[in-house]
Amino acid sequence: MFHKSKSGNICQPKPLCLETLKFFIPSLLLLTIALGIHYAVIVHEQNLLIAQEESLKVEQTRKKLEQKILRMQADTLRFAELVGHQTEKMVTNRDAIARQFSHIMAFKPQYMQVRFLSSDGAEKVRLERTINGVSRQLNHLLQDKSHRRYFQEGIVLQPGTVYLSPLDLNVEWHSPQPEKLTMRMATPVSADNGETVGLLVINYDGVALLKELLSVFEDTQKPSTPFGTFRLVINSVTVEFTRLDDQKIQFTLLESEEDSSETKLSSKRLNGPDGGQLWQPEERLTTYSSLSPLDGIANSSWWVSHTIVTGRIQKTSTVFFGNLPLYIALLIILGVVSCLQAGHRLAVRQVQDEHLHQLTHIVELSPSAIMLTDSDARIFYTNAAFTQLTGYQSSEVKGYTPGFLQSSTANLEQYGKLWDTLKQGKPWHGEFHNRRKDGSLFWEAALIFPIRHPWSRETCYVAIKQDISNEKAxxxxxxxxxxxxxxxxxxxxxxxxxxxxxxxxxxxxxxxxxxxxxxxxxxxxxxxxxxxxxxxxxxxxxxxxxxxxxxxxxxxxxSQGQLHVQNLDTNMLLSRIIDEMQETLRKAGVTVNWSLAPQLPTMVADPARLRQVFQNLLNNALQATESTRGERFIGIETRFGLKNESPYLMVTITNNGKQMDCHTKNHAFEPFFTTRAKGTGLGLAIVKKQVDRHGGQVTIDSLNGIVQVCVVLPLCPTSEILTESSDRSGNALMYAVNEEL
Incomplete structure (x- = not known):
């Protein structure tokens, strides 16, 4: 798929493939996650089905075993009652009792042995089932069973109760008999007078019993279905039944739960609730349940469990891959949609790139300086107008904050208001007095506004600036x-x-x-x-x-008039003024401290105007010391200096009179401003006026109890200054009084 841009160029396949992958790979990842979730759901459903089926089978087995034991109990009690009525005959004629036992065993194929033991444990009658049928044991082969557990626990039982032994191998003459798994049930035999005369013991065929129970786990519809392992746990004795490949049932008797890792793992669960299920490695599921044979009279812990290899992965895979055509169709649809979406996005991006290129060109050629910074106010872009305005190339300012442009006159309060406005998301308008790369100062009008990214929420700042130095001038x-x-x-x-x-x-x-x-x-x-x-x-x-x-x-x-300049010795002029004021200073008790620079060069000035300047300053200093208690003094200092290779003369007059506040200092040279009850307020105004006419400067300050007035005058004022002052005086006195008055 190819797309044409406005310029007619066809989009290359490589960008299209990349755009397709950008959309296809995340979509494929989402589809894979969806398939994984679907697979997990199928696995969970299969687990539930298998677990429910196993729970049902184990529960049926438990109930079937309990019912079987109850029938065995009923048969044993009826048999014992029958024997109890014939105790006298048993003493005189054992053959009759043996025939009766044989008759009963003929109808009870699950009876492997039926024995009657005396109260001291000796066998009186014993019949056992063999291959040829039921046979009676000869009297000289009868054994003493007083040491056996079933006798010791059974003989002490109350009439009407039975003893139920675990499943184990039948032992004859102290030798276990393989293939003869036996469960014994014993009950005391009482005579008609209630006296216990012996113990009736019936050995049941454990293999036949368990085969009947295992029929629950055999799948008649699918004979190839794995049978698994069935266990019957009685106290610490475990019997395992497993079907071999030839469909034969094999049992294993484990005397201790440590004999098998399966038994050990199941035992941890059997010590807990009455039943449950346990998933084990290799897809094995063990389902177990407890039972109380004879309603707990047996006084033992009985458990039945069944372990199978579920094959749930195979079953799940069968179900999962059954939907494979649907998954393939979804994948094809995803690929087509990704390709279409990539083509659309690529076409949109080309249009955006063209607009961005146009905008970038406009910004670069803009006559206004444009600067972009990140959220930390670090510059990452400037246009050509910025370089023209400041003298800095774009590469020189990247990574710096705009603060490096600040001059010494920067208003910190203004910058605080600027950031407060930008943090509120509002644009800020203002002016800056900055410094160029060459050190020159310039004024700029700035519009600064924030731009927030819609996804990352990052903020950058755009500053549009314009040089207003000429306007400011x-x-x-x-x-x-x-x-x-x-x-x-x-x-x-x-x-x-x-x-x-x-x-x-x-x-x-x-x-x-x-x-x-x-x-x-x-x-x-x-x-x-x-x-x-x-x-x-x-x-x-x-x-x-x-x-x-x-x-x-x-x-x-x-009235100003024209300046009549000549070479003037400033030290001599100050000395004459002090001499004229000597009497007044003496009467006022004011001391004059001199510090006149020796060999001070002469300056070009109007002696009469400067006499008026220094006379006014000294009179003001004398008047200021009137409120001083203690010693009163006036200091006079002259000094020569250079500023920008131009020589100047500085005259400083100090006094220890009344201190001046900020308001007084700011308005001291204004006409008609005075802090005295008597006076016109024109003295310092005349001083400033005459100093300005000579191209000089006058300042006043008050610090640490000293009031200081400093007059700085050029040694040789330029002709432009003198001409300009003369012109101003002429224009100003157009309607002024004639000086001759």
């Missing part, structure tokens, strides 16, 4: 431009407000200040309470000066 640029625009709008508003203040407040404040100064001079020249007047005018002048400082801060922040 545009967003960041837009954000910066928005912040700049917002800042410029603030400057415009501040400029307008400063313009209003300059026109509306500067001139009145100047007039007030002049008037207060004139009034203070007059008060000093007055003789009426000069000190008190001088204090009041001084307070008023201080408030006016405070208002002027607020106005100066607003004007300084809103």
């Amino acid at each position: 545009l967003q960041e640029k837009l954000k910066q431009e928005t912040l700049v625009r917002f800042h410029q709008e603030q400057l415009v508003k501040i400029g307008r407000m400063a313009n209003m203040i300059a026109h509306d407040l500067r001139n009145p404040l100047t007039s007030i200040k002049i008037s207060l100064q004139m009034a203070q001079r007059r008060a000093q020249n007055s003789v009426d309470q000069p000190s008190r007047h001088d204090t009041l005018w001084g307070l008023a002048l201080n408030q006016v000066e405070y208002m002027e400082r607020i106005l100066d801060d607003i004007l300084n922040y809103s």
